[in-house]
Amino acid sequence: xxxxxxxxxxxxxxxKSSLIGEDAENNYRVWKKNAPYLYDYLSTNxxxxxxxxxxxxxxxxxxxxxxxxxxxxxxLLHGTFTLGQSAVDSISILQVSTYIDLNKHIQIDKxxxxxxxxEFEINAPSLPKQKVLQKIxxxxxxxxxxxxxQNPNVIASANNFGDILIFERTKHKSFQKSIIDDMEAxxxxxxxxxxxxxxxxxxNKNREGYLVAGNSKGCVSLYDLKEYxxxxxxxxxxxxxxxxxxNDIEWFPTHDSLFGSVDEAGDLRVQDIRGxxxxxxxxxxxxxxxxxxxxxxVLATGDSVGSIKVWDLRNFDEPVQSFTPHSKSIxxxxxxxxxxxxxxxxxxxxxxKLHNLSNKEEPTIFQHLGHMLGVNDFDWSCADDxxxxxxxxxxxxxxxxxxxxxQSAI
Numbered sequence: 001x002x003x004x005x006x007x008x009x010x011x012x013x014x015x016k017s018s019l020i021g022e023d024a025e026n027n028y029r030v031w032k033k034n035a036p037y038l039y040d041y042l043s044t045n046x047x048x049x050x051x052x053x054x055x056x057x058x059x060x061x062x063x064x065x066x067x068x069x070x071x072x073x074x075x076l077l078h079g080t081f082t083l084g085q086s087a088v089d090s091i092s093i094l095q096v097s098t099y100i101d102l103n104k105h106i107q108i109d110k111x112x113x114x115x116x117x118x119e120f121e122i123n124a125p126s127l128p129k130q131k132v133l134q135k136i137x138x139x140x141x142x143x144x145x146x147x148x149x150q151n152p153n154v155i156a157s158a159n160n161f162g163d164i165l166i167f168e169r170t171k172h173k174s175f176q177k178s179i180i181d182d183m184e185a186x187x188x189x190x191x192x193x194x195x196x197x198x199x200x201x202x203x204n205k206n207r208e209g210y211l212v213a214g215n216s217k218g219c220v221s222l223y224d225l226k227e228y229x230x231x232x233x234x235x236x237x238x239x240x241x242x243x244x245x246x247n248d249i250e251w252f253p254t255h256d257s258l259f260g261s262v263d264e265a266g267d268l269r270v271q272d273i274r275g276x277x278x279x280x281x282x283x284x285x286x287x288x289x290x291x292x293x294x295x296x297x298v299l300a301t302g303d304s305v306g307s308i309k310v311w312d313l314r315n316f317d318e319p320v321q322s323f324t325p326h327s328k329s330i331x332x333x334x335x336x337x338x339x340x341x342x343x344x345x346x347x348x349x350x351x352x353k354l355h356n357l358s359n360k361e362e363p364t365i366f367q368h369l370g371h372m373l374g375v376n377d378f379d380w381s382c383a384d385d386x387x388x389x390x391x392x393x394x395x396x397x398x399x400x401x402x403x404x405x406x407q408s409a410i
Contacts, residue, residue, distance in 0.1 A: 020394060024350070024372040031369045041098060041387065041401040044370060045130060049080040049089075051391040052199075052376045053145045057093075057152055060383045071097045071127055074383050076399075078391060079142025079157065088185045091136040091145060091157055091167065096399055097127040098387065134174045136167050137185045144201045150208040157188075158198035164213055166190035166225065192223050192234050200249040206256035214246025214261055222273060240277075243267055247286065253293040260299055262286035268301055270313065280316055282309075290333040294340035302330030302345055310357065325353050325364050332377050338385060339410060348374035352390050354402065356410060365410075366402045 035042055057075035076094040080086065140159030148154040153169040165188040172186050196215035204210035209225035221236035228234050244265030252258040257273045266282040268289070288302040297313040306326030309319035326347035336342035341358040352368040352375055359365075373393035381387035387401045
């Protein structure tokens with residue numbers, strides 16, 4: 001496919017699937033036609049298998065061979081979810097190229113319509129295509145991936161067998177050095193005993209090697225990787241019990257001993273690993289929790305009916321704000337790393353939405369509607385304030401950035 005860059009840079013068509021209805025396909029075509037007016041940057045990529053998890057690495061690379069280049073290279077972490085349809089699943093590290101400032105190349109009044117592609121095109125410098133830098137195979141679906149903040153080469157992967165596998169990336173071969181696609185599982189550097197399937201997992205931002213995870217039997221476990229000696233397996237250091245399946249868990253970014261969790265029974269818990277716990281019973285199953293990195297007492301929860309509730313630990317009786325931006329279950333919530341009033345959410349209603357909580361009447365400011373099945377996860381870029389990567393059940397990986405008009409309205 002000839003590659004052209006526009007406000008909506010489409011690298012590949014979305015995959016067709018019997019699970020995708022005619023309405024979803026029609027909505028996608030309408031969205032794609034309007035994409036040049038909605039985004040400063042957009043790339044849509046088809047994966048072989050859907051991914052439940054995606055995360056931007058913190059590093060940013062400037063092409064050495066092109067001094068003064070207009071683009072940068074970023075790395076993305078994602079994994080396969082095959083439901084046993086593949087002999088092994090895999091963790092992939094993908095390199096994507098994005099413009100530093102695409103707007104200086106764009107003249108919106110010179111968009112050309114391509115009737116064959118049914119989209120607008122614009123001539124601008126081409127970006128290098130994405131490429132897989134490394135693939136690490138494992139047994140079992142990749143339910144959740146997360147790299148250690150203090151050492152991003154250390155990656156934790158939770159599978160459907162009740163294991164958390166710890167891989168040190170540099171101890172495994174790169175994809176480029178492999179002549180054929182290796183189908184043997186890589187041996188992890190460490191295996192944590194999670195006792196049941198895990199979808200909720202997070203590294204401590206302040207204590208190196210501290211990992212907390214919640215499993216499908218309601219057990220929340222704390223692991224201290226510094227306790228690892230010669231044994232390949234590591235049991236939890238401490239554990240706590242919830243009433244339902246633990247759906248999400250997150251350390252407080254500014255504290256080394258506090259984490260929050262939510263579960264299928266509707267329990268919202270803030271746990272101090274030294275002993276204290278604050279809990280709140282919600283009216284419905286809670287799927288996601290996000291702690292504001294700019295206000296240490298503020299957190300948000302997303303539930304199974306599409307509602308977001310914002311809480312302040314100083315007064316935990318009632319949420320300080322509540323609204324319902326989604327028509328179906330929320331799958332992920334993440335605060336903006338820099339702007340305290342901005343939070344993003346994804347849902348099984350096929351959308352990712354951005355919200356400005358300072359506008360309480362109409363908080364939703366942008367909707368990404370390019371996925372044709374439920375969105376599983378998303379992440380904010382470390383290189384660009386408004387860039388997001390999102391993955392969905394239609395095997396799609398999107399990297400996108402809302403238009404300058406949206407950004408300037410904040």
